[in-house]
Amino acid sequence: MENSRFVLAVDGGATKTTLVIYSDNGDTLFEKTSTGSNYHAIGANKVERVITDLLLDAYQAVPFERIEIAAFAMAGIDTEYDLSIVKAIIDNCFQNVPFETQTVIVENDVHSTLIGITSGNPGALILSGTGSIAYAIDRNGNIVRTGGWGHRAADEGSGYWIGQEIIRAVVQFEDGRTNKQTALKKLLYEKLQVDHMEEMLSWLYRPEYTNAQVASISSILCQAVSLRDETAIDIANRAASELSRLASTVLRKINVFEEPFTIYLNGGILQNHPYIRDLFIQEMLEAYPNLSFELCHKQPIEYLVNRAITELN
Structure with missing residues (x-):
């Protein structure tokens, strides 16, 4: 664990949101699913609550603070305006959680999935x-x-x-x-x-x-x-x-x-x-x-x- 690097991934769909933390050697250290997080469907404030609660649960469950990569694959990112809204939501979420994140990626969920499938x-x-x-x-x-x-x-x-x-x-x-x-x-x-x-x-x-x-x-x-x-x-x-x-x-x-x-x-x-x-x-x-x-x-x-x-x- 001491020399491991950790990634956080969020699948933010219309009906459910899953957050996981993996180590770079393939161990699953945390996983939890909550309600949907498409801001078009439930509004920015509710999305912020869903993501913040998941991040807080993750922070309390893992014995470290530093995350190398945090990748948020979010439904509802269809325009540059959408992207700016969701990035602001994610920024607000991290203001409430003591994780230290090296890189935060926010993308349309299908965009992220394609990169994950094809590398x-x-x-x-x-x-x-x-x-x-x-x-x-x-x-x-x-x-x-x-x-x-x-x-x-x-x-x-x-x-x-x-x-x-x-x-x-x-x-x-x-x-x-x-x-x-x-x-x-x-x-x-x-x-x-x-x-x-x-x-x-x-x-x-x-x-x-x-x-x-x-x-x-x-x-x-x-x-x-x-x-x-x-x-x-x-x-x-x-x-x-x-x-x-x-x-x-x-x-x-x-x-x-x-x-x-x-x-x-x-x-x-x-x-x-x-x-x-x-x-x-x-x-x-x-x-x-x-x-x-x-x-x-x-x-x-x-x-x-x-x-x-x-x-x-």
Whole structure:
């Protein structure tokens, strides 16, 4: 311990925040998870409380004060303005905790995850969870981004987008705007534990509504696709095409055309919806035959620890 160097990594997501401290020899010295820390969702003051409490718990649990690298991978950093806000929050948090930090890194969470996965080598990360986003690194270390602009502006092919499409399909059927029967109605009502459209709409417009809850509706799509439901298959096809367009755009930004290149796949949609994932891969290979694809199997915090460790080398 005396000659070890220590890194702190924070995965600040919309629904939960995990903080870990690792030594440079791979030992986990502290780990704790709290509530979400996307400042767009809960506000800067609440984020500051969440992060400060985790830092204080960590400080009380470890027998040292010096942290070489503190890497904060935070959801909600989409613009330079966002970055300035979150950096100020992190600065305030460290004013309340006696840790001595050599370097503090604050980044978009997907940006950090890509660096952690690739160790800064060329590659792309396509994520489709509650939202959708793509990042890529070229051979010169340049990092580019496509998508991830939130549910009001983008997030096509994401869990939220799929959940919305399912709700729209059911409402259109119930409203008489389409006569096409769909298994999605029964599956949706069962998931929400409602009996008719009025109850479903009450669920949708209640004060406790969150994007993550709408995104969770996407879980019924697999079963509907397995039943060969035409509406579900159409939604899945369009989701795959939107993700393919997202990925193709980020590859064009770093001039990937015919050379071998790896795309890493993460998020609940690409992890848990094989029909969408397989169709996405098929569409991408038609345009980029030398691509390879890898599913991300580790927990996000593990990639973020690796991202922090890359700064030690």
